[in-house]
Amino acid sequence: MDLLEISKKNSKKPKPLYIKILSLFSVVRGYNILLIVIAQYLAAVFIFSPEQTLKQVLFDPNLYFIVLATICVIASGYIINNFYDAETDSINKPIKSKIDNIVDQKTKLKIYFLLNFIGVLIAFLVSWRAALFFAIYIFLIWLYSHKLKRYPLAGLLSAAVLAILPFFAIFVYYKNFSEIIFTHAAFLFFILLIRELVKDLVNLKGNFAQNYQTIAVKYGEHFTKILISVLVVLTLNPIYFLMQYPEIGDMKYYFYTVFVVLLIFLGLLWFYKNKRNYGMLHILLKLLIVAGVFSLALIDYSIIINRILLK
Structure with a gap:
């Protein structure tokens, strides 16, 4: 038996469970989901619920269920996106693609439907409106993965909107319609648009091969x-207006940094090829x-001290 036959034989051996779990973690991008959960709770504490104590926010069962539903739906979204992008990822991200493919597509689809079902079911524990929101969110993720991402403007805008929607769920729950929240949302939206366009440049080869009509x-x-x-210049506008709010506290240093980094980013963008x-x-x-x-915690740390002291 030659080395090629031995290699093929070994590749057909069932993988250990922990390898499959790590593969699935890569598919659902667990590190991104963890970041979103942290962001949701920090936003709830420092932006969306200024009148509530820290204990009320952290131990709010409805907020917990919204976050849990978000985890399920976003994880399923990454799975369906991975399913449709299998060929493109094999070109753009060959190493990650091999890791992701340890779990077969049939198993991924089963987990996808299961996570969506659980996500909507958990949302029902909050309200039927929350369940409807997450059901629509699931549909939009599928629509983006299946159709929208193949078209230039629709793919760009829908990717940014879908990234913001988890925070919109928290926003609607607390019904906080302050100007600073909309300004924060505008800043994040522009940054996400820029990131999507840069990602298109990174994935240009694979997108071209699969006829994905991205802007690039x-x-x-x-x-x-x-x-x-143009988007970098537009991003400077919400940064300027955010700096006018005294409520942002020491988060102003984050925006100072963003301003400098974006200027450096712009110079490197035109230099890199x-x-x-x-x-x-x-x-x-x-x-x-x-x-x-994480800089959300710098908005006004006196708030957190007062909330800890309040009963």
Whole structure:
């Protein structure tokens, strides 16, 4: 038996359970989901519920169920996106694609339907409106994965909107319609649009091979860079207005940093010309988003002290 036959034989051996769990964790991007959960709770504490004590927010069963439903629906969303993008990912992300494919597609689909069912069921514990919201969210994720992401403008806008919707669920629950919340949302929306366009540059080869009509594929790298530059300039507007709110506290230092980083990002964008470099810019934007999540705690730490003292 030669080495090729031995390799094929070994590849057919069933994988240990922990390997399959790690593969599934990669498919659902557990690290992203954890970040979203942290962001939801921080936003609930520091932005959406200024009148409630810390104990009321953290031990609110309805908030817990909304977050739990979000986990299920987003995880299922990553699964269906992985299902439709299997061929594209094999070109754009060959190593990750091999890890993801340890769990077969049939099993992924079963988990997808199960997570969606559980997510809507949990949302029913809050209200029928919450269940309807998550049912619509599930449909929109499927529509994006199956159709919308193949079209330039629809794919770009829907990706950013879907990323914001988990926070919209918290926003609707607390019914807090303050200006600062909408300004924060505008800032995040622009950053997400920029990230999606940079991701299109990173995945240009695979998207082109699968005929995904992203902006980078249809209009080219130069036009995509122009559009990113315009969005960077537009992002400076919500940053300026956020800086006018005294409520943001020490989060102003985060926005100072974002301002400087975006200027550096813009210079590097026009200097860089290959996938590896674009990947570095994509990581930079991810770090900005992660830093933004944790900087929510800097909005006004006197709030947290007062809430701990309140009964």
